[in-house]
Amino acid sequence: MAFRMDILATLNEQQRAAVTASPGPTLVLAGPGSGKTRVLVHRIAYLVGHLGIAPRSILAVTFTNRAAREMKTRVESLLEGSLRGLSIGTFHSICARILRREAAHLPVTADFVIYDEADQQALVKQVLRELNLNDKQYTPGRLLNKISAAKNELIGPEEYSAGTYVGEIVKRVYVRYQQLLALNNAYDFDDLLVEVVRLFDTYPDVLTKYQRLYEHILVDEFQDTNTAQYAMLKRLARERRNLYCVGDPDQSVYRWRGADYRNVHRFQQDYPDALTFLLEENYRSTQLILDAAMAVIDRHPGRTRKQLFTERGGGVKLVAHEVYDDQEEAQFIIDTIAGLVRGGDCEPGDCAIMYRTNAQSRVVEEAFIRAGLPYKLVGAQRFYGRKEIKDLLAYLRLVHNPADSVGLLRVINTPPRGVGAKTLEQLNTAAQGAGLTVTQLLLDLGENGGHSRFAREFTGRAGAALGSFGRHLAQWQAMREDVSVAGLLDRIVDDTDYRDFINDGTEEGMERWANVLELRGAAAENGDVSLGEFLEQVALVSDQDTLSEASQAPTLLTLHAAKGLEFPVVFIVGLDEGVLPHQRSFDDPESMHEERRLMYVGMTRAKDRLYLLRAFRRSVYGGSDVAEASRFLDDIPEHLLSGNVDRRQSRSESYFKQATRWDGGRRGDGDARIARDAGNSRDTNTAARRRAPDMNPVVTQYKAGQRVNHPQFGEGIVIHSKLIGGDEEVDVAFEAVGLKRLAASLAKLEILKG
DNA sequence: GCGTTACATATTTTT
DNA sequence: TATGTAACGC
Numbered sequence: 001m002a003f004r005m006d007i008l009a010t011l012n013e014q015q016r017a018a019v020t021a022s023p024g025p026t027l028v029l030a031g032p033g034s035g036k037t038r039v040l041v042h043r044i045a046y047l048v049g050h051l052g053i054a055p056r057s058i059l060a061v062t063f064t065n066r067a068a069r070e071m072k073t074r075v076e077s078l079l080e081g082s083l084r085g086l087s088i089g090t091f092h093s094i095c096a097r098i099l100r101r102e103a104a105h106l107p108v109t110a111d112f113v114i115y116d117e118a119d120q121q122a123l124v125k126q127v128l129r130e131l132n133l134n135d136k137q138y139t140p141g142r143l144l145n146k147i148s149a150a151k152n153e154l155i156g157p158e159e160y161s162a163g164t165y166v167g168e169i170v171k172r173v174y175v176r177y178q179q180l181l182a183l184n185n186a187y188d189f190d191d192l193l194v195e196v197v198r199l200f201d202t203y204p205d206v207l208t209k210y211q212r213l214y215e216h217i218l219v220d221e222f223q224d225t226n227t228a229q230y231a232m233l234k235r236l237a238r239e240r241r242n243l244y245c246v247g248d249p250d251q252s253v254y255r256w257r258g259a260d261y262r263n264v265h266r267f268q269q270d271y272p273d274a275l276t277f278l279l280e281e282n283y284r285s286t287q288l289i290l291d292a293a294m295a296v297i298d299r300h301p302g303r304t305r306k307q308l309f310t311e312r313g314g315g316v317k318l319v320a321h322e323v324y325d326d327q328e329e330a331q332f333i334i335d336t337i338a339g340l341v342r343g344g345d346c347e348p349g350d351c352a353i354m355y356r357t358n359a360q361s362r363v364v365e366e367a368f369i370r371a372g373l374p375y376k377l378v379g380a381q382r383f384y385g386r387k388e389i390k391d392l393l394a395y396l397r398l399v400h401n402p403a404d405s406v407g408l409l410r411v412i413n414t415p416p417r418g419v420g421a422k423t424l425e426q427l428n429t430a431a432q433g434a435g436l437t438v439t440q441l442l443l444d445l446g447e448n449g450g451h452s453r454f455a456r457e458f459t460g461r462a463g464a465a466l467g468s469f470g471r472h473l474a475q476w477q478a479m480r481e482d483v484s485v486a487g488l489l490d491r492i493v494d495d496t497d498y499r500d501f502i503n504d505g506t507e508e509g510m511e512r513w514a515n516v517l518e519l520r521g522a523a524a525e526n527g528d529v530s531l532g533e534f535l536e537q538v539a540l541v542s543d544q545d546t547l548s549e550a551s552q553a554p555t556l557l558t559l560h561a562a563k564g565l566e567f568p569v570v571f572i573v574g575l576d577e578g579v580l581p582h583q584r585s586f587d588d589p590e591s592m593h594e595e596r597r598l599m600y601v602g603m604t605r606a607k608d609r610l611y612l613l614r615a616f617r618r619s620v621y622g623g624s625d626v627a628e629a630s631r632f633l634d635d636i637p638e639h640l641l642s643g644n645v646d647r648r649q650s651r652s653e654s655y656f657k658q659a660t661r662w663d664g665g666r667r668g669d670g671d672a673r674i675a676r677d678a679g680n681s682r683d684t685n686t687a688a689r690r691r692a693p694d695m696n697p698v699v700t701q702y703k704a705g706q707r708v709n710h711p712q713f714g715e716g717i718v719i720h721s722k723l724i725g726g727d728e729e730v731d732v733a734f735e736a737v738g739l740k741r742l743a744a745s746l747a748k749l750e751i752l753k754g
Numbered sequence: 755g756c757g758t759t760a761c762a763t764a765t766t767t768t769t
Numbered sequence: 770t771a772t773g774t775a776a777c778g779c
Contacts, residue, residue: 063769092769117768139764189769224769256767357766359770413755420755461755540769560767582766598767621765621770 025271032604033284056085152258222247226258286315330367415501446470570606
């Protein structure tokens, strides 16, 4: 095992101290870009190479497969020797592995399937039907959120305290939902964690086994752990206490998924002797970017302040740019990238565009498409969420786990084979009567044909369809040992005429078929993998894992997906009240803090250049909406910025100037007028009105027919002007560039005489 | 049972 | 916008 101590020489003092800390509970608080992964990787190398710990005794846990993969590769390149048995994986994959191994102690078999969100929804809908509950009143999504929150806190269905009426409903659904999961031989994502904790608590000898196995446990992104995950770690580390946690509370952005950065404090309480290391030197960003980011995060109340520094002094100022609408925002991005590339300042692939919500990607994508430029998109409608993919995976899942009724329900009539609601109902009753699952009944029909004891019940077209479906299912099951996953997939597609079903001659159909081929490719790629392994891999991939470094094109991604990444040039779009911070965070201070951290995460992704963009008007659903500039923009000191954003200070100046023109005490009136004026544009907005309800001028500054001059567009004629959300929206026909819609507060329009 | 259409409805982030 | 569902006619 080659480990050269001089490897440590490449670390700075803080990093080296953290890497060589003596075993025991350890906390590394790592600022952005401070070499967090580097420390983890070197720590593993140090344990193996210097302390002689066997790789199989080490467990490293991450949140994404990508992070796990990166860590593995980097450890391998540090240590030339064998790393056989080293466990690096996501919480979910590690847990799934443990559960399969210990299936004998569980209500499921080792072949259990993992239900994703769509499967969960389908199951909850089934529960609602069973319990005769209205799914309008209790939407599956809401119920699942509650159930998930309970699971993350390790609250089982029985302990769920109903309290309220709604709570009582949730409890009943939760109870039945868990029963159905077990009947389907399935776990949902949360179960993977919860069930491991339960397993450990119920079978101390099982826990002991894993405590002995994993002498050293390392955790990445510790601030994102939830109660269940922390509980699992604590149990595993109870005897040896070698728990090495790396994280940054300032980058905690998954609270809505149960993550609780207070686990960092809990850790310090639970292990009073824990050593704490701070990594404050940043190797990523320029000092200007770092200063701006710190200005934003420093307004976060109740946090331990880190003093980040870098040797990358200077750099260019951040650009805060305000435009009329989101299309202009997108165009600005394209123009800016084009300019930078032309000037030799960066490559297109160096650039990233980050947004709060996936829906925002559309406008940007369209602009790229219009400009004929390539881009990479992380996440969004993830590949594995596509209908055609889910269909085929459901087939595979059903072959693997015949108890999977959600999968069966999905495919029994896809492609349509004449099995409708009525037949389905019949099937259910018949199966129940015979004490079988529906799949077992179908297999019986398929295998025994006319001799099946159910043959008399299912005749005619439906009977034939079910018989043939059952026959195919039996064949697939029989061949699954002898054939690759890709081979099985081919056979299923063939037997079901799936290609004809989706490939209907339209462009969309071709695309769907291409997706099927891609799935087949993914299956063929890791050819010798078993069906079970394939299904698990597929169930646990995430959006983040789809990021490719291959092509030389700008990357579009959500701020959440950006965590852990870095780019020379970063654009953050939608810096508007209501978008970032998101509307949903307005009345909850904790959520608002999280929005701030999200902004911080985004800003600290940038190495050299950071563009902060906002639009006065933004499309939302079908209509459009106006908003004020994000409060986070106001937190950045003026001297770090260039650009044209109208910050709050200057806005309040104009407030005083115009004060006389406002209709002071009668705010309601002003609002009513705005709402009426907004009329056709479905002005659902909030932010502008909520934060500055009294800033609405009552008369338009510009009138139709006026001649105006614009510094950029030249002369034109006002076509129309109206008041909207505290500003004035002017349509102008310019001689040079045609019709433009402008915001009066931004467009320095000069009224010309005559 | 299937396919079309009209209509309502709900929109954050995702391992 | 886009997605799902209820209602309709075949």
